[in-house]
Amino acid sequence: MNARILPYVLILPVTLFLCLFFIYPFVLVSQQAFQAADGGWSMENFQEVVEYWKFPISMKNTLLLAAIVVPVQLALALLMATMVSKMKKGRDMVLYIWTIPLGISDLAAGIIWLAIFEQSGFLNSMLHGIGVVDKPVNFLTYQNPWIVFLAIALAEIWRATAIMLVILVAGIGLIPKEYYEAADVFGASKWKQFTRITFPLLRPSLQTALVLRVILAFEIFAVVAALGGTLFPVLMGQTYSYQFDLLNSGAAAAMALIILGISIGFTLIILRILRVPKGASI
Amino acid sequence: MAEIQIKNIAKSFGAFQALNDINLTIADQEFMVLLGASGCGKSTLLRIIAGLEVASSGEVWIGGKRIDHLSPKDRGIAMVFQNYAVFPHLTVFENIGFGLRMKKLPNDEVTRRVERVAGLMHIEMLLKRYSGELSGGQRQRVAVARALAMEPDVILMDEPLSNLDALLRMEMRAELKGVLAESKTTAIYVTHDQVEAMSMADRISVMHQGDIVQAASPIEVYRDPAAKFVASFIGNPPMNFLPAKPAGPSKWQVAGQTFDGPNTDKAVLQFAIRPEDMQPAEQGLVATAKIVEPLGAHLLVTCQIGDALFRVILDSDAVVKPGQSLTLAPQPDRVRWFDPDTTLAVA
Amino acid sequence: MTDAAVNDVSVDTRKSGRFLYGASVVFLCAWVIVPIYFLLINTLSSPETVNSFPKPFIPEFDFGSLQFFAGFSGMLTALKNSVIVALLTMIMSIIIGAPAGYALSRFDFPGKGLFRMLILLTRAFPLPLLALPLAVMFIQTGLDDTAFGLALVHTTLAIPFAVLITFSLFSGIPIELEEAAWTLGCTRLTAFTKVVLPLILPGITASAIFAFVISWNEVFAAAVLTIENRTLTAFLLQNLDTSPLHLKFAGGFILVVPALIFIFAVRKYLFAMWGIANR
Numbered sequence: 001m002n003a004r005i006l007p008y009v010l011i012l013p014v015t016l017f018l019c020l021f022f023i024y025p026f027v028l029v030s031q032q033a034f035q036a037a038d039g040g041w042s043m044e045n046f047q048e049v050v051e052y053w054k055f056p057i058s059m060k061n062t063l064l065l066a067a068i069v070v071p072v073q074l075a076l077a078l079l080m081a082t083m084v085s086k087m088k089k090g091r092d093m094v095l096y097i098w099t100i101p102l103g104i105s106d107l108a109a110g111i112i113w114l115a116i117f118e119q120s121g122f123l124n125s126m127l128h129g130i131g132v133v134d135k136p137v138n139f140l141t142y143q144n145p146w147i148v149f150l151a152i153a154l155a156e157i158w159r160a161t162a163i164m165l166v167i168l169v170a171g172i173g174l175i176p177k178e179y180y181e182a183a184d185v186f187g188a189s190k191w192k193q194f195t196r197i198t199f200p201l202l203r204p205s206l207q208t209a210l211v212l213r214v215i216l217a218f219e220i221f222a223v224v225a226a227l228g229g230t231l232f233p234v235l236m237g238q239t240y241s242y243q244f245d246l247l248n249s250g251a252a253a254a255m256a257l258i259i260l261g262i263s264i265g266f267t268l269i270i271l272r273i274l275r276v277p278k279g280a281s282i
Numbered sequence: 283m284a285e286i287q288i289k290n291i292a293k294s295f296g297a298f299q300a301l302n303d304i305n306l307t308i309a310d311q312e313f314m315v316l317l318g319a320s321g322c323g324k325s326t327l328l329r330i331i332a333g334l335e336v337a338s339s340g341e342v343w344i345g346g347k348r349i350d351h352l353s354p355k356d357r358g359i360a361m362v363f364q365n366y367a368v369f370p371h372l373t374v375f376e377n378i379g380f381g382l383r384m385k386k387l388p389n390d391e392v393t394r395r396v397e398r399v400a401g402l403m404h405i406e407m408l409l410k411r412y413s414g415e416l417s418g419g420q421r422q423r424v425a426v427a428r429a430l431a432m433e434p435d436v437i438l439m440d441e442p443l444s445n446l447d448a449l450l451r452m453e454m455r456a457e458l459k460g461v462l463a464e465s466k467t468t469a470i471y472v473t474h475d476q477v478e479a480m481s482m483a484d485r486i487s488v489m490h491q492g493d494i495v496q497a498a499s500p501i502e503v504y505r506d507p508a509a510k511f512v513a514s515f516i517g518n519p520p521m522n523f524l525p526a527k528p529a530g531p532s533k534w535q536v537a538g539q540t541f542d543g544p545n546t547d548k549a550v551l552q553f554a555i556r557p558e559d560m561q562p563a564e565q566g567l568v569a570t571a572k573i574v575e576p577l578g579a580h581l582l583v584t585c586q587i588g589d590a591l592f593r594v595i596l597d598s599d600a601v602v603k604p605g606q607s608l609t610l611a612p613q614p615d616r617v618r619w620f621d622p623d624t625t626l627a628v629a
Numbered sequence: 630m631t632d633a634a635v636n637d638v639s640v641d642t643r644k645s646g647r648f649l650y651g652a653s654v655v656f657l658c659a660w661v662i663v664p665i666y667f668l669l670i671n672t673l674s675s676p677e678t679v680n681s682f683p684k685p686f687i688p689e690f691d692f693g694s695l696q697f698f699a700g701f702s703g704m705l706t707a708l709k710n711s712v713i714v715a716l717l718t719m720i721m722s723i724i725i726g727a728p729a730g731y732a733l734s735r736f737d738f739p740g741k742g743l744f745r746m747l748i749l750l751t752r753a754f755p756l757p758l759l760a761l762p763l764a765v766m767f768i769q770t771g772l773d774d775t776a777f778g779l780a781l782v783h784t785t786l787a788i789p790f791a792v793l794i795t796f797s798l799f800s801g802i803p804i805e806l807e808e809a810a811w812t813l814g815c816t817r818l819t820a821f822t823k824v825v826l827p828l829i830l831p832g833i834t835a836s837a838i839f840a841f842v843i844s845w846n847e848v849f850a851a852a853v854l855t856i857e858n859r860t861l862t863a864f865l866l867q868n869l870d871t872s873p874l875h876l877k878f879a880g881g882f883i884l885v886v887p888a889l890i891f892i893f894a895v896r897k898y899l900f901a902m903w904g905i906a907n908r
Contacts, residue, residue: 003336003736006817010732011744013725014788021763021785022751028762083654096896097658100665103888105846107862111881112668118874122667125683136683158664170900212752219755222848222862225869226877236849243761243853256758263755334808354811367809371827380823384814432813 032253045254049242058233065149065234066217069156073213074206076157077164082194085172095169102162109159110226114140117151117227140227148228155223160216164209171205172198207274214270215263235259284345284358284435284468285310286331291340293326300326302492304340308468308485313459316472317479318489319515324472325440327489331470332361332438345435355384357436360429364441366421368413374400374424375409381432399427402461419450426458430465437462439471443478455481476516480504488512506618510552510625513618519557519582519593524567526553526619534619537567537587541612544619544628551628552620555612557582558595563611569594571606583608665885671878679875698879701872707864708883710776711845714860717780718844719837722787723795727833730795731821735804752789759785760850767854774856782854783844790843794836794898798829835895842891846884 036042049055084095101109116122117139124136139147175198183193221236235255242252286308293301301323308314316324329335331342333354342350349357360381369377375396376383382392400406403423413421422442429437442458443451459482462469473479479486480500487497488511496508507513513521526543527550529535534543536553543551558580560566569585569592576582581596585608594610596602619628670686671679675693678685698704732738733745760782764773772778802825810820851863859867865880872880892899 004738007732007736007738007741010728014729014792015744015747017725017788018747018751018785021781022754022756022759025759025762025766028766029759032762079653080657083650083657087654092896094654094658096893097661099896099899100661100889100892102899103842103846103891104885105848105862105888107848107866108846108881108884108888111865111877112664112885115667115671115878115881116664120680120684120874122684122686125686128683158660166899173900215755219757219849222866225866229870239758239761240849240852243764249761249765252761256755256761259755259758332808332812334811353816354808355814355816359812361809361812363805363809365803365805367803367805369806369809369824371824380810381813384819428809428813438812 029253029256032250033257035250037250045250046258048248049238049251049254049258052238054233054238058235058238061149061232062218062220062235065153065156065220066214069153069160070210070213070217072153072157073161073164074210076161077168077209080161080165081168081172082198084169098165099162101159102166104159105222106159106220107222107226109155110223113151113155113158113223114226117147140231142231145231148232151227152220152224152232155227156217156220159223160213163216164213167205167209167212168202171202174205175201203274203276207271207276210270210274211267214266218259218263218266235262285343286436286468286470287341287343288327288331289341289343291327291330291337291342293323293330293335293338300492301330301337304492304494306487306494306497308470311466311468313462313469313471313482313484315479315483315486316470316489317474317476317486317516319474322489323492324474324489328438328440328470328472331436332359333357358434359436359438360432360434362425362429362437362439362442364444366413366418366425366445368416368421368424368428370413372412373409374405374411374413374416377413377424378409378428378431380428395431395433396427399430402430402464403427418446419454422446422454426461430461433465434467436468436470437465439469441473442471444473444475451478458482476518480516488515490515505616506627508627510554510620513554513620517556519595521554521556521618522590522592523620524553524587524590524592525622526551539567541617542614543617546628548621548628550622552622554618554620555616557593559613559616560594560610561613562596562600563609566609566611567592569608569610571602571604571608574602574604668878668882668885671875672882674875676873676875679878680873694875694879698876698883701876703859703864704861704876704880707859707861710855710858711861713776714780714783714851715841715844717777718783718787719841721780721784722791722840723833723837725784726788726791727795729792730797731799733792733796734799748789748792751785752793756782756786757847757849757853760853764853773854774858776858779851779854779860780844782850783847784840786847786850787840787843791836791840794839795829795833798832798836799825801832802828832898835898838891838894842887845887 033045034041034043036044080098084091084098087094104112114121119136119138119140123139124133127133128136140151141148179197179201180193183197188196219236220234221240224232224234224237236259239252239255239259242248242255286306288304288306288308291301291304292299304327316327318324326335330337330350333349333352337350340350341348344358368374369380372380378396378399379392382395387395396409397406400409403426405420405423405427408416408420408424413424416424422445425442443454446454455478471482483500485497486500486503488495488503490511496503496512498506498508503512504516507516507521510523514523524536526534526536526541528548529540532542532545534541534551534553541553543553567587569587571583571585572591573584574581575584576598578598580598581600581602583594583596583602585592585594594608602608620626621628670684670688672694673688673690673692674685675689675691676697677693678689678691679694729744729748733741763778763782767773767775767778772781806824806828807820810824811817815823846862848862848866851860852866855863861880861884865872865877865884869877
């Protein structure tokens with residue numbers, strides 16, 4: 001076949017598929033969000049969801065979780081990635097263990113941490129074992145909002161650090177060893193090497209890792225459902241309950257667009273902060 | 283019969299003109315080397331002949347048949363690649379037999395041909411191995427054997443030896459020349475290595491910025507470069523150049539000396555001579571030695587004549603010290619002249 | 630201070646540094662494994678033990694919870710649905726995604742940048758949200774509440790990964806191997822099947838498994854798009870409030886098992902995939 005047409009034939013299936021199941025539904029959801037009950041254009045749906053009493057709290061919860069979880073994950077992933085890059089023996093084994101959570105769903109992660117935090121769970125059993133408590137404490141109730149928050153944050157950190165780790169390890173692998181040898185020759189300390197070589201050269205990977213993680217952080221849903229239930233409303237949970245419990249798909253669409261808007265906004269901010277000067281990549 | 287004719291081939295990549303109107307005829311069983319620096323268009327021309335690249339315009343004929351619209355498999359060619367391109371998932375035997383299997387030849391015929399070319403390339407003992415277990419030189423042999431097994435009309439080679447180390451390259455060079463001469467195929471060989479070109483070619487096409495500057499036998503390209511580019515590209519060190527002013531009919535003055543030269547009305551020419559074609563003498567060009575490099579077989583002296591640097595190759599017994607003055611006599615029949623405006627040779 | 634003293638100090642700090650390093654590695658490994666181990670204890674304990682206090686720290690290898698899970702009405706069907714949807718996603722995302730990955734790695738064509746943008750955009754997008762409008766569209770086309778319908782949405786999730794991973798796989802195969810095959814009598818298609826395909830098959834398998842796990846783990850779209858034919862994640866989510874603890878834990882464990890196998894199976898490719906995919 002003609003080499004000029006062939007590439008287009010090859011990308012046609014993906015393009016069609018994405019048009020049908022990505023761009024078209026995106027247009028639909030936007031339409032639905034801006035549609036009033038009488039069919040005209042309006043902000044009614046947005047007004048409704050924003051004015052609902054749970055909206056500010058779910059917005060606050062979602063942003064707060066992202067603000068706590070993502071930086072911790074970034075720090076942890078960077079630490080793990082540098083540790084692994086120095087490792088000689090057992091590197092494969094350690095990497096395998098550290099990346100296991102990559103394949104675990106948010107729902108399963110929520111259930112795993114439920115096993116620790118529930119009333120008859122392992123945390124209580126441990127506290128009981130060392131004599132801190134006599135009776136099991138019910139941590140996950142509305143009286144302990146900070147423990148609920150902590151449990152959700154820990155589950156998220158536990159589950160989703162792996163994706164950043166993988167991206168960063170791959171990124172570090174692309175940095176030529178000679179740069180570090182040169183830095184050694186010029187007498188740069190390990191810390192200086194990290195801040196002056198690893199960090200700047202890792203910027204493209206950091207970009208990818210952060211964008212991906214931040215977007216997923218705004219989509220947080222099942223972990224919260226498993227651990228907090230309705231105690232800890234988040235944006236995605238609200239969207240779900242508009243669709244199913246309240247059967248108000250217009251409002252659900254408006255929520256979806258709000259989440260989208262926040263995700264895109266943060267993506268742009270991250271890309272801007274971590275932009276790589278042209279020609280300065282490896 | 284596999285004469286190759288390249289007619290008005292041009293190729294551009296976007297705004298970049300890689301080849302301008304190339305015309306070349308390669309005789310049946312001829313060993314043609316395309317020689318040039320990287321980016322001169324030599325590989326592009328080879329890939330157009332192979333059908334891996336489509337020319338912007340022009341025609342390619344092999345054995346009297348126009349083939350530029352055919353896909354590579356239908357052109358009666360075989361190709362050897364710079365990085366060998368030995369299939370890693372197949373044994374050496376299956377690599378060499380790959381093309382024969384594609385032609386659906388019977389099993390015993392495949393075995394017969396594979397064993398014959400493997401013997402020719404001295405790799406009979408490697409037939410069961412995979413490419414990962416071979417050295418660079420062995421992979422190169424497999425790649426050549428695979429091309430030969432096709433018994434093609436034309437064999438195309440794209441820098442096949444450039445990934446080998448110097449010693450192996452010299453060994454393979456001689457071997458390849460012998461094998462190809464025996465196989466009686468027409469060969470086009472792309473290289474940037476002038477020694478390889480000189481030692482293997484029946485004819486060399488020197489390419490520069492998308493043009494063939496000269497297509498001639500190795501000795502002619504060396505002795506009678508058609509253009510200043512060829513003179514300064516071929517030979518290590520290359521030819522020396524000095525400005526020449528007219529000093530009467532067919533007489534030219536170079537650095538204070540008068541030489542017989544071409545009879546033209548040009549106001550200025552360039553006098554050119556190869557470093558080894560000069561001898562110390564009583565009379566000649568007066569030069570000051572700057573750098574003296576004893577190279578074993580001979581002595582390379584870089585010296586200065588006027589503003590120009592000038593290299594001479596002297597006998598290794600010669601005693602020359604930096605700063606010393608030398609009087610050098612050019613061998614008269616080896617002097618060449620170039621027109622600085624057109625850069626072409628002037629007879 | 631003498632040289633010897635300086636050396637002693639640096640040896641000491643180096644020793645304690647190495648200890649700290651080793652301890653951190655062990656701690657971080659425990660941080661990942663211990664929670665999974667707790668889930669394993671719960672799964673391999675009888676329902677009574679799961680609901681009792683305090684918990685044992687070693688499993689009693691009682692299959693009561695798992696039996697309860699298997700016997701729970703609708704659970705096995707949900708498990709079956711999950712597998713079917715994940716298999717469909719796996720097949721569709723590779724068949725649709727791999728050609729595009731090949732095109733990206735082998736051709737320069739006008740619009741390539743735009744196409745790459747589209748793919749990257751898809752990855753940086755909260756896609757499960759799009760299940761909401763699709764729910765309506767699926768009702769109109771009769772795809773609602775079917776494994777195929779959900780697999781279509783999951784394929785949208787998996788496609789950017791399939792394209793980028795296959796792109797990096799194809800880029801790892803030198804084009805000369807294909808060109809050599811063409812000069813040896815292959816067409817584009819036979820060169821692909823005889824040379825490229827055998828070489829990237831392990832990588833394709835890895836990315837197929839990746840697609841499987843993406844689908845297997847997805848909760849939101851599954852919950853939105855299935856009613857009767859729930860997948861395992863959707864089923865567990867729906868019954869979170871009402872189901873007993875031992876059911877949740879057994880279900881959670883079944884969800885985790887493929888992840889363990891998956892990461893082990895693709896560990897060789899994990900980094901190569903991401904190394905190039907984030908360009």
